[in-house]
Amino acid sequence: MTVHALPASSVPAGSPDPALDPVPLDPASLDGAGRKGRLHGAAVALLRERIVSGAVLPGAFLREKELCEELGISRTPLREAIRTLASEGLVRLAPNRGAVVSALDFSEVEALYQAVGQVEAGAAKLACRVGSDAEIAEIRVIHHQMMILYVRRDLPEYLALNQRIHRGIVTASHNPVLLELWELLAPRVRRARGLANHDPARWDAAVREHEEMLAALTARDGARLSALMEPHYLNGLTVIKAAAERAG
């Protein structure tokens, strides 16, 4: 797993000292997901993307001073950003010793997928009961768009729409707590997914499962949709397990 040892992926190698190049933040990371102030939310988004994408390795320490100079912000918003990441489970906080990017062994991923599957299964039951026709129709539209990307073998865009479908089902449950749990786990899922290169056979199977899921959702068969979604994530676990065993 050759991840670059260079901690910063966004800073070009032109300026040797990041402190002399105080670009206040990458404006591209200024998405609407920021919670409070602009700096805090931007720092969360940037660091989260770095961890999820694997730009920083598990076990790496997040030193405040270093990140402050790199991002061009102060320690106060950075500390709050790190705390937010800790609540998402991406980093672990050691008392008086800072934050370390959490490990991601196979058992953790298995537990994560079980939990997400359970959340989605519960949301699926509710979505079939209380979801609006418009919401289900939108999911169907995204599904078909995703199928186009499947035949085109456009994996990144496929995964993006895939996530939107799953999120849409949880949203259709009209249960803000389930949605909150799902949003909390979503970054970790994206991170785990990056561990294994997507297996073509698994991709085909996942598409078939999605076809069945859409049918169950259209029929508003909550029990069937729930039974389909709960193992949906676990089915993909075998690929990750194989990759983890190859990597040691």
Place this chain on the structure above:
Amino acid sequence: MTVHALPASSVPAGSPDPALDPVPLDPASLDGAGRKGRLHGAAVALLRERIVSGAVLPGAFLREKELCEELGISRTPLREAIRTLASEGLVRLAPNRGAVVSALDFSEVEALYQAVGQVEAGAAKLACRVGSDAEIAEIRVIHHQMMILYVRRDLPEYLALNQRIHRGIVTASHNPVLLELWELLAPRVRRARGLANHDPARWDAAVREHEEMLAALTARDGARLSALMEPHYLNGLTVIKAAAERAG
């Protein structure tokens, strides 16, 4: 809105100005649940207890300066504490407008109970599969202790053991993510429970359900235990709904 006239439950009324009485924090709140430093963790525990117990009403603003003077700490750890509470869903963060204690109407509680029931149902299945005999035996012990408190009509202690049983089942699932989700939701559950005075009829029904749950757990019948636990919370919802309708 008449939020508590007495801001501090721990500060005796002897000193009119809390700023002149910088008791650094109530040592009783210095429990081990604190995450990082002592001040931050203690502030979290104290504020959380206040919200859960209803000492501060929904919709009340958490003004930083006021709480700082009252707790005798600075704004930095207090802000991190508020952020932790926000991640637990006890307060909501408004950009540039501070933190407000989240509302708790019936639909929110219903969503919360559905979510917690789903998490516990998933954990129940796993606990029956991978839980150790020692863990199940401990749950059985607590169950019997709880039954003693039931016949004694000792509601507070009963609820404490009740929570330990539910937590024990999630722990026995050996799934740290499910446990994390459960711990995240637990304060909100305790808070919602305080809304309604416990109904005797519901108490009897809950005890019968717990008897069935213990039987299913002892038999390691995951499907049955899961089917029992998922509606277990929702059954108690009717009492809260009645209380909410009485209160308007």
Place this chain on the structure above:
DNA sequence: GGCCGCGAGCGTGCATACAAATTCCGCGGG
């Protein structure tokens, strides 16, 4: 030669000062 104690360096935890944003109150105009 190996083990223990100790001090320097580093990094986090906390406190405080400054700045931006929002809200509320008062005033003038319609």
Place this chain on the structure above:
DNA sequence: CCCGCGGAATTTGTATGCACGCTCGCGGCC
């Protein structure tokens, strides 16, 4: 009498300085 507007006060967001705790390396001791 109601609405719009401007300024001051309050409150959050950010930056920075100080102090404690931890780690690690060196010197002394067994």
